[in-house]
Amino acid sequence: MNDASNSGRPEGEPASLWVATAGTTNYPVLPSDLEVDVAVIGAGIAGLTAALALKRTGRTVAVIEAARVGTGVTGHTTGKVTSLHRLAYSELLRSHGAETAFIYGQANQSAVEHVAQLVAEEAIDCDFRSVANYTFAETDDALHLVRAEANLAARLGLPAAFTADVPLPFPVKGAVRFDGQAQIHAVKYLHGLARAVDGGSSFVFEQTQAQRIHDGSPAVVDTENGTVRAHDVIVATNVPSGSQGLFSLRCHPHRSYIVAGRADSPPLDATFISVDEPMRSILTASVNGTSYVLTGGEGHRVSESGGSAARYGRLAAFAQDRLRVDNVAYRWSTQDGMPLDGLPYVGPMSPVSKHVHVITGLRKWGLSNGTAAALILTDTLSGRTNPWASVFNSNRITPSASAGRFMKENVKTVAAVLAGKLRGRPSYSELSPGEGTVITVKGESTAVYKDADGQGHAVSATCTHLGCTVGFNAADATWDCPCHGSRFSTDGTVIQGPAAKNLPPAPLP
Ligand SMILES: Cc1cc2nc3c(=O)[nH]c(=O)nc-3n(C[C@H](O)[C@H](O)[C@H](O)COP(=O)(O)OP(=O)(O)OC[C@H]3O[C@@H](n4cnc5c(N)ncnc54)[C@H](O)[C@@H]3O)c2cc1C
Numbered sequence: 001m002n003d004a005s006n007s008g009r010p011e012g013e014p015a016s017l018w019v020a021t022a023g024t025t026n027y028p029v030l031p032s033d034l035e036v037d038v039a040v041i042g043a044g045i046a047g048l049t050a051a052l053a054l055k056r057t058g059r060t061v062a063v064i065e066a067a068r069v070g071t072g073v074t075g076h077t078t079g080k081v082t083s084l085h086r087l088a089y090s091e092l093l094r095s096h097g098a099e100t101a102f103i104y105g106q107a108n109q110s111a112v113e114h115v116a117q118l119v120a121e122e123a124i125d126c127d128f129r130s131v132a133n134y135t136f137a138e139t140d141d142a143l144h145l146v147r148a149e150a151n152l153a154a155r156l157g158l159p160a161a162f163t164a165d166v167p168l169p170f171p172v173k174g175a176v177r178f179d180g181q182a183q184i185h186a187v188k189y190l191h192g193l194a195r196a197v198d199g200g201s202s203f204v205f206e207q208t209q210a211q212r213i214h215d216g217s218p219a220v221v222d223t224e225n226g227t228v229r230a231h232d233v234i235v236a237t238n239v240p241s242g243s244q245g246l247f248s249l250r251c252h253p254h255r256s257y258i259v260a261g262r263a264d265s266p267p268l269d270a271t272f273i274s275v276d277e278p279m280r281s282i283l284t285a286s287v288n289g290t291s292y293v294l295t296g297g298e299g300h301r302v303s304e305s306g307g308s309a310a311r312y313g314r315l316a317a318f319a320q321d322r323l324r325v326d327n328v329a330y331r332w333s334t335q336d337g338m339p340l341d342g343l344p345y346v347g348p349m350s351p352v353s354k355h356v357h358v359i360t361g362l363r364k365w366g367l368s369n370g371t372a373a374a375l376i377l378t379d380t381l382s383g384r385t386n387p388w389a390s391v392f393n394s395n396r397i398t399p400s401a402s403a404g405r406f407m408k409e410n411v412k413t414v415a416a417v418l419a420g421k422l423r424g425r426p427s428y429s430e431l432s433p434g435e436g437t438v439i440t441v442k443g444e445s446t447a448v449y450k451d452a453d454g455q456g457h458a459v460s461a462t463c464t465h466l467g468c469t470v471g472f473n474a475a476d477a478t479w480d481c482p483c484h485g486s487r488f489s490t491d492g493t494v495i496q497g498p499a500a501k502n503l504p505p506a507p508l509p
């Protein structure tokens with residue numbers, strides 16, 4: 001959990017290629033109290049897609065974003081917009097049956113088409129590329145799996161085929177190929193959505209954190225600048241804060257890492273993910289005239305975090321050995337909610353919620369799942385029946401698919417937290433610049449960090465969500481909570497929930 005001992009800085013600028021190359025937005029802070037038809041909290045793909053779809057039905061919307069548009073998980077994605085989610089259909093067939101696998105496929109393939117349609121209709125300049133997406137096999141066991149996935153996906157009506165012809169620069173045995181998929185510059189895409197949302201009695205507000213939500217008629221969102229009253233509220237904050245709906249128990253955060261290296265050749269019309277472990281995800285892109293190869297992987301539960309410098313190193317080595325990319329320009333990591341039963345949660349925040357709706361558990365495929373989720377809620381709020389809604393229902397009970405998993409995942413979290421507490425840590429005086437650790441100061445568990453100039457910074461080490469102890473992530477210089485994945489900057493500011501409050505300042509030793 002603690003990277004302080006790992007002083008080797010990974011190669012590359014520690015920033016997302018997408019965030020670093022998109023420019024920034026400058027929407028205002030919520031200036032005063034406001035009334036709209038729908039308040040949407042969170043300007044990621046789920047929130048902005050829902051806001052635009054609802055505005056197009058004639059409703060007024062207000063998007064409330066704590067930071068800047070596109071700087072959350074979506075700004076740190078790989079950028080594949082696809083209904084091919086590695087081996088998802090075989091897994092869903094096993095756990096839920098053919099009907100659910102079919103609906104999941106329909107929802108995600110419709111989402112791919114919806115993104116392409118919005119790019120065209122709103123003239124969004126987001127480096128959209130139509131590509132084929134491949135799940136590839138390097139071993140005989142994996143080959144058997146991709147053949148089965150290709151057959152099943154084709155039977156489910158998806159644009160799937162098995163192929164032995166895979167345009168990678170290293171030998172593979174075969175792959176599932178989905179045609180008509182896409183890739184985008186996710187932040188430029190979100191900037192385009194925000195532009196389309198803002199205006200005509202609808203609004204985008206930045207640097208405005210939703211602090212409390214009250215269900216009712218109207219529903220009310222409190223921020224420190226004023227309240228937003230609305231008929232409905234959509235919570236699209238990736239992971240909802242607080243304990244309503246118990247999503248932090250039903251969904252565990254999973255982190256992955258990406259390195260982007262500059263390439264000599266133009267991008268391929270294809271994106272890739274491996275079946276064999278360690279899993280590798282590959283995408284090529286041209287951004288502002290420069291070609292890049294992105295290599296992703298090294299995923300792990302947040303509660304088992306640590307060694308992130310080594311993880312970046314392994315991705316860089318793969319890019320060099322297998323993809324002939326011998327430099328890393330950018331490196332970043334992010335995390336997404338993995339639902340216990342493999343399906344996103346979309347619908348009422350809790351069984352008793354009337355006007356507060358949630359989108360979460362996008363299982364690392366949120367560019368399509370988040371788009372589909374937004375379309376589901378648009379139908380729900382418009383009184384239309386949505387054919388995918390019951391499969392994604394936020395209050396579903398699927399004991400056979402999730403009960404065992406629930407126990408296993410939460411036991412794993414507890415075990416990892418205990419292991420972290422027992423692990424030895426360096427003292428404050430032993431820290432080098434760029435390192436952090438958790439120590440006891442005046443009886444309080446304190447997260448201390450030395451910046452590049454050797455200046456010390458201290459905040460409480462007690463996560464403001466449910467009280468676990470945060471650990472230092474040296475590669476990203478963040479304080480990360482092993483329990484449900486909240487992340488904080490070194491000054492204690494929340495980067496990612498479910499925590500809603502910052503870590504308060506604490507005295508240095
Ligand atoms: C490494 C990695 C690679 C991935 N690659 C892909 C891929 O190639 N294709 C794919 O489909 N999916 C991919 N995913 C998953 C996908 O990126 C996510 O599922 C998706 O971006 C999540 O979108 P979101 O709208 O839920 O969250 P976000 O983009 O995080 O948006 C939520 C927003 O809410 C804001 N917010 C939070 N709390 C508050 C508050 N209290 N008040 C106001 N605002 C608040 C945040 O600041 C943030 O901007 C990947 C995931 C990972 C981890």
Ligand code: FES
Pocket residue numbers: 248463464465466467468481482483484485486497498499
């Ligand atoms: S994220 Fe839940 S206790 Fe920290």
